[in-house]
Amino acid sequence: MMETIKVKIINKSNNPLPEYKTEGSAGMDLRAYLTEEIILKPGEYRVVPTGIYVEIPVGFQLNILARSGFAAKYGISLVNGVGLIDSDYRGELGAILINHGKEDFKIANGDRIAQMVLNRYEKMDLEEVEILSETERGEGGFGSTGK
Numbered sequence: 001m002m003e004t005i006k007v008k009i010i011n012k013s014n015n016p017l018p019e020y021k022t023e024g025s026a027g028m029d030l031r032a033y034l035t036e037e038i039i040l041k042p043g044e045y046r047v048v049p050t051g052i053y054v055e056i057p058v059g060f061q062l063n064i065l066a067r068s069g070f071a072a073k074y075g076i077s078l079v080n081g082v083g084l085i086d087s088d089y090r091g092e093l094g095a096i097l098i099n100h101g102k103e104d105f106k107i108a109n110g111d112r113i114a115q116m117v118l119n120r121y122e123k124m125d126l127e128e129v130e131i132l133s134e135t136e137r138g139e140g141g142f143g144s145t146g147k
Helices: 066-074
Strands: 008-011 029-030 039-041 045-055 060-065 076-078 084-086 093-099 103-107 112-120
Touching: 029 045, 029 103, 039 045, 039 093, 045 112, 066 076, 084 093, 093 112
Parallel strands: none
Antiparallel strands: 008 045, 029 112, 039 103, 045 093, 060 084, 060 112, 076 093
């Protein structure tokens, strides 16, 4: 049995609360909260509101992630890759969607536009030093380990 964490939520939209779609789902779907449809033209991006507000417990952060089906079928993703929501943020959740596809993409009220995943994190205590320990990889990055 997985541990669950209580997260307070306000739903100002006319859509149902986010929910897990399957037993093994890590993310809850977020829905667009719109008074009129949005048409995203190729290359265009917009913040799509959800009407959802959350109180994330200290020690946790919320990731807003793209829906893989949108990316695979239509070329729709998040401009910033992953939206990181801090525990002290109290504003409305939104998804910054971009159309990388070749066709206009319509978003209507209630459409599932992104997903949210709750993650625990640790704070860093930075220690400034003159050198770092050596590893086999060293400074190799961006493809240095091969395909």
